Amino acid sequence: MRIFMCLLKRELRALFYTPLAYAVLFFFWLLSGLNFFWLLQQLADGERLIMALQLLFNGPLLTFSLPVVVPLVTMRLIAEERRLGTLEAVLTTPISETQFVLAKFVSAFVFYLILWLPAVIYCGVLKGLCLEQGVVFLGAGSLIAAFTGVILMGLFYNAVGLLMSTLTTNQVVAAIAGFAILFGSLLVFMLMGYSTQYEAVRSVGQFFSTFAHMLDFSRGVIDSRVVLLYLGNSVWLIYTSIRILEWKRS
Amino acid sequence: MIRVEAISKQFVGIQALKQVSFEVGANEVVGFLGPNGAGKTTLMRMLSGFLTPDEGSIEVAGFDAIMNAREVKRRIGYLPEHCPLYPEMRVDEFLTYRAAIKGVLGRRVRDRLQMVKMQCGLEQVGHRIIGQLSKGYRQRIGLADALIHEPELLILDEPTVGLDPHQIRQVRSLIKGLAKQHTVLLSTHIMQEVEAVCERVLVIRSGEVVAADTVDNFRKDASLDRSVIMEVQCEAVAFQSLSESVAWIGIARMDALADGWLRLELNLEEGYLAEDVFAWAAEMKLVLRLLQTIESTLEEAFVAAMDEKTGS
Known part of the structure; x- marks a missing residue:
């Protein structure tokens, strides 16, 4: 655990050494701000308060920017180590591939959580506004469900990015591949979920659609099947990354 | 280890x-x-x-x-x-x-x-x-x-x-x-x-x-030509005629020194060493003041090892 924390600390520091991390933070927080501004306007125009979390966590600005933002952060995880040759130096120390890959994954996930920090602040602002207006704010359950959705989606998105970074030495290729998979699946399953012609297509789309899942989570619905889907996918993606790293050495 | x-x-x-x-x-x-x-x-x-x-x-x-x-x-x-x-x-x-x-x-x-x-x-x-x-x-x-x-x-x-x-x-x-x-x-x-x-x-x-x-x-151990340096009290022509009768000695270089001695660099056939030269010189009643094997450098040994393997 001590060694894992040591690896994690270095990874987090390394993330913030690059200007890209600050650019990504600026870009995503700006979109979060615009999204919140839009949400306030909707509420001022008479939108129901119950819709606030859906607008806050599932606004189109955030939904469609995450497939870009996450691969930009994860692209360097393993690919950069391989490019610099430091992978050889790290893997000839007594640490295991699992410790190394998990530290990489957790660092990217922590950065992802930092991206969502404004959402916590905006929830506080909304609560304050509600208190001022004498309106009862949404219960803790709805907030827990919404943040569970954010966490599960983060695990899955970062695991996809990690795998792409393990597969290639080129960071740009890793980022493009990650974007293609995340954005492609988001769009395809979302469109399938809205298909009215074929029932089977619609149900498959809805079952796999990140957009639909986030809508449910921000409505306060936690579906155990969806939780298992995200956790299962994240675990096998991370496991595959570890195995690929081991396999490339053998 | x-x-x-x-x-x-x-x-x-x-x-x-x-x-x-x-x-x-x-x-x-x-x-x-x-x-x-x-x-x-x-x-x-x-x-x-x-x-x-x-x-x-x-x-x-x-x-x-x-x-x-x-x-x-x-x-x-x-x-x-x-x-x-x-x-x-x-x-x-x-x-x-x-x-x-x-x-x-x-x-x-x-x-x-x-x-x-x-x-x-x-x-x-x-x-x-x-x-x-x-x-x-x-x-x-x-x-x-x-x-x-x-x-x-x-x-x-x-x-x-x-x-x-x-x-x-x-x-x-x-x-x-x-x-x-x-x-x-x-x-x-x-x-x-x-x-x-x-x-x-x-x-x-x-x-x-x-x-x-x-x-x-x-x-x-490198299979290089063996070379020796030798200083002998003898005239150049006399040494040349003596060495002509020995097939395994080749004269690579011969310099007459100012003090009348002769300095020679000899290439020996494989299997012959400095001690063979010494024995031959003693037999010929030549007076020696220097007899030294020229060791091959590591680089020469390395090149020889590479060539040996390729058969060139």
């Missing part, structure tokens, strides 16, 4: 190592010699635990390198080719991080950091960013990293490549100093480096070990 038995490694379309076997004792300094692409780096990567062999076994300090990889890695300090470092980190920060992941605990980290910085001449640059340092300093940081956890075995893959002559001398003297407490495996194709630092050589060509011996024996 190291026992390698019949290891082989194949990459896509390339047989990198073929049935390589050798042993290295404790506190020995062994040089891996071989042309580019001979398999030196692959072998070093296997010894360091970065690659696994397709077949055969590697044992380091009594531990199997595949079954007990972690124990083996604890005992190895490895400096990879091109010395990979994190350019954005500061020297102290990097070495502290490396010590921690290599299992150096608590207060010992600070002690080891001070020690390796002193050994590698890094005291003045501890706070500097690695990416801003010269190649020489970066190489020394790589060495300090390899030493930070006090390994029993040091594996150094071309540690002086890209350094200027002054830096090369510094790194060589550092390695020589380390050899007193560590077993050192050194990969290089700089012959002077091997002569300056190593006790034994292991020559690899096309993935096979073609020679494994002490530096002196390797030089002597």
Whole structure:
């Protein structure tokens, strides 16, 4: 655990050494701000308060920017180590591939959580506004469900990015591949979920659609099947990354 | 310290190592010699635990390198080719991080950091960013990293490549100093480096070990023409007529010295040595004041070993 924390600390520091991390933070927080501004306007125009979390966590600005933002952060995880040759130096120390890959994954996930920090602040602002207006704010359950959705989606998105970074030495290729998979699946399953012609297509789309899942989570619905889907996918993606790293050495 | 038995490694379309076997004792300094692409780096990567062999076994300090990889890695300090470092980190920060992941605990980290910085001449640059340092300093940081956890075995893959002559001398003297407490495996194709630092050589060509011996024996065993230098009290014409009757002596050079003696460089046929020349000179009643074998250089021995293998 001590060694894992040591690896994690270095990874987090390394993330913030690059200007890209600050650019990504600026870009995503700006979109979060615009999204919140839009949400306030909707509420001022008479939108129901119950819709606030859906607008806050599932606004189109955030939904469609995450497939870009996450691969930009994860692209360097393993690919950069391989490019610099430091992978050889790290893997000839007594640490295991699992410790190394998990530290990489957790660092990217922590950065992802930092991206969502404004959402916590905006929830506080909304609560304050509600208190001022004498309106009862949404219960803790709805907030827990919404943040569970954010966490599960983060695990899955970062695991996809990690795998792409393990597969290639080129960071740009890793980022493009990650974007293609995340954005492609988001769009395809979302469109399938809205298909009215074929029932089977619609149900498959809805079952796999990140957009639909986030809508449910921000409505306060936690579906155990969806939780298992995200956790299962994240675990096998991370496991595959570890195995690929081991396999490339053998 | 190291026992390698019949290891082989194949990459896509390339047989990198073929049935390589050798042993290295404790506190020995062994040089891996071989042309580019001979398999030196692959072998070093296997010894360091970065690659696994397709077949055969590697044992380091009594531990199997595949079954007990972690124990083996604890005992190895490895400096990879091109010395990979994190350019954005500061020297102290990097070495502290490396010590921690290599299992150096608590207060010992600070002690080891001070020690390796002193050994590698890094005291003045501890706070500097690695990416801003010269190649020489970066190489020394790589060495300090390899030493930070006090390994029993040091594996150094071309540690002086890209350094200027002054830096090369510094790194060589550092390695020589380390050899007193560590077993050192050194990969290089700089012959002077091997002569300056190593006790034994292991020559690899096309993935096979073609020679494994002490530096002196390797030089002597090379199948080169034997040459001797001789100073004899005799006239040039007289010596020439005497030597014509002996088929195994060839005169490469003959100089009449100012004091009346004759200085000769003789090439001897294979199987003949300086003592045969001495016996012949005694038989001819020639007066000698100098008889010396010209030893081939390590470079000549290396080229001969390569040629012998190719049959050229």
